[in-house]
Every structure is written in C-alpha cells, then in structure tokens.
Amino acid sequence: MKFLGIFLVLLCTSGGFVMAAHFNMTLISGVMRSMFLPALPGELVIILGIAISSFLIANTPDQVKFTLKSFRALKQPLAHSKDDYLQMLGLLYSIFKLARTKGWLAMEQHIEDPENSELFNQFPKFSRNHEAVLFVCDYLRIISLGNENPHELEALMDLEIETIEHHHSQPGHALQTLADSLPALGIVAAVLGIIKTMASIAEPPEVLGKLIGAALTGTFLGVWLGYAFVSPIALAILGRAESEVMYYKSIKVGILAYLQGAAPQVSIEFARKLLPSSVQPEFLELEDYVNQLPSPL
Numbered sequence: 001m002k003f004l005g006i007f008l009v010l011l012c013t014s015g016g017f018v019m020a021a022h023f024n025m026t027l028i029s030g031v032m033r034s035m036f037l038p039a040l041p042g043e044l045v046i047i048l049g050i051a052i053s054s055f056l057i058a059n060t061p062d063q064v065k066f067t068l069k070s071f072r073a074l075k076q077p078l079a080h081s082k083d084d085y086l087q088m089l090g091l092l093y094s095i096f097k098l099a100r101t102k103g104w105l106a107m108e109q110h111i112e113d114p115e116n117s118e119l120f121n122q123f124p125k126f127s128r129n130h131e132a133v134l135f136v137c138d139y140l141r142i143i144s145l146g147n148e149n150p151h152e153l154e155a156l157m158d159l160e161i162e163t164i165e166h167h168h169s170q171p172g173h174a175l176q177t178l179a180d181s182l183p184a185l186g187i188v189a190a191v192l193g194i195i196k197t198m199a200s201i202a203e204p205p206e207v208l209g210k211l212i213g214a215a216l217t218g219t220f221l222g223v224w225l226g227y228a229f230v231s232p233i234a235l236a237i238l239g240r241a242e243s244e245v246m247y248y249k250s251i252k253v254g255i256l257a258y259l260q261g262a263a264p265q266v267s268i269e270f271a272r273k274l275l276p277s278s279v280q281p282e283f284l285e286l287e288d289y290v291n292q293l294p295s296p297l
Helices: 002-020 025-058 061-074 082-102 104-112 130-144 150-198 205-259 264-273 283-291
Strands: none
Touching: 025 150, 025 205, 061 150, 061 205, 082 104, 082 130, 082 205, 082 264, 082 283, 104 130, 130 150, 130 205, 150 205, 205 264, 264 283
16 A cells, blocks of 8 residues: 555656646656756755764764665554554463463473463463563563562553564654655755856746746755655654554553453453443454463463
C-alpha cells in the first residue's frame, strides 16, 4: 500500500504538470529540456547533499543504521502480526500456569537460559525477539526473587517501556526533522540560482525566464521531497514504533494482572484487550490456542 502511495505521488505530480500546460506536449518537452532537467542534478545535489550531511551530523552511526533498518515500515507497517501476539499471549499463559502450579522458583531454569528453555522454544516467534525475551525474563527474575508488588513493578515497567518507545521513535523523529528542513534547503538552492541569474541580468527576458525558472526548481524540489516523501515515511516509521511499544505494554498488563490475583486465562485476556483490532485475536481464538498448549514443565 505504501509503495502504491509513492507511485501515485509520482503519477499525480507528473500528471498535474501535464494538465497545467493544457496538454501542450510541445511546451512540456521544451520546458523540461531547457529549464527543469538541466537544473535538476545541481538542485538535487544541493538539497539532498546538505540534508544527508546534516542528518549524519545530528545522529550517531548506530542511529543512522537503525534509521535505515526502519525503512522496513514501508513494507511491514506493523511490527507484530496476530500470530506474534498469539504466541506472546500463549507464553504468558504457560508462565502463569507454571507459576500457579509449581511456584515462581520453577521458572528459574527457563529464566536463566531462555535459548534452551523448552517453555520458550514452544513459541519460536517470541523466542526470536531477543529484546522481548530479555524484558520478560528480567521481570520474572525480579518476581522470583521475592518482589511481587505490582505497583513497584508497574512503575519500573513504565520507565523501561518509555525508554523502548524513545529508542524506536528516534528514526521517525529524525526523519521528520529532516522533512521539515527540506523546504528551507530548497530555498537555499533557489537563492543560489537567483545569484547565478543576477550575473546574467543583461540577458534578454527569455533567457532570464529560463534561469529564474531553473532557480525555482530548488524550491519545488525541497517542498515536494519534504512533504510528499520524507514526512510520510517518517510517520510510517513512527506508526511502526507505536505498534512495537504496544507489544511491551500488552506484556506488562498481563504480568500485572496475574500479580494482582487474576487467573492465567483472565490475565492474558487483560493483555489481549489492550491490542488494536487489526492484530487482536478473538476471545475464542485465543482460548482454543491456549487449550492446545502442552502443560508447562
């Protein structure tokens, strides 16, 4: 869908340009040859070159790499699918059931070595999410050490989730800042073009018109790139970041519900209800899934 949007932006831009000239293809080709295309390489070098350079100045190498990875939001807008949430809720159910039947100390072997844990390996999609595994294991370790106060754990979880949210939102905010600067960089390119035009002030009007039009190409490119491409991509990345944070919030709600005395099935129901409808398993779907799980060891 997002790639379709990019295609439509290009189609509407070129189509609108044609329509604005009343379908006079001779005029269009003349303008493109004499003004737009010759100016395009230099304007792009100024605008994109400065934009990318400033982006490198403002961000660390790790943040740059993370931003590049975040472009997967164009292909996968949501960080987790319904199947991912089913496995996460199934794992929480198995953990709560094991804790209720054998106590929190029975979780120690799974917490200390989750990679080789039969319990965690029943849910391969969750097990491959290293950050989520650490998140769950860290809080289970705290609980198994004797701190079962849900209010204290909630405060600590909120702080950690806030850190996770900040981390995953950084690429989107960085690109949004870049998008906001592109129109101004387009003006910079236009001003440089006007300076070049002033050197030819003695030329006839038709020559000056081409030079001024070429200079204004920079303004067009800055606004167009900023608002038609970079800003929507930034919003897509931020949307994926929000869905990533929702995963951890659901885990938090499930753990806290169990610590407050809810049964395993009720605890994961609390966690399920937090999820958006697009990825939320239905009640009966989740019930059938957990009923088919083997008894935790």
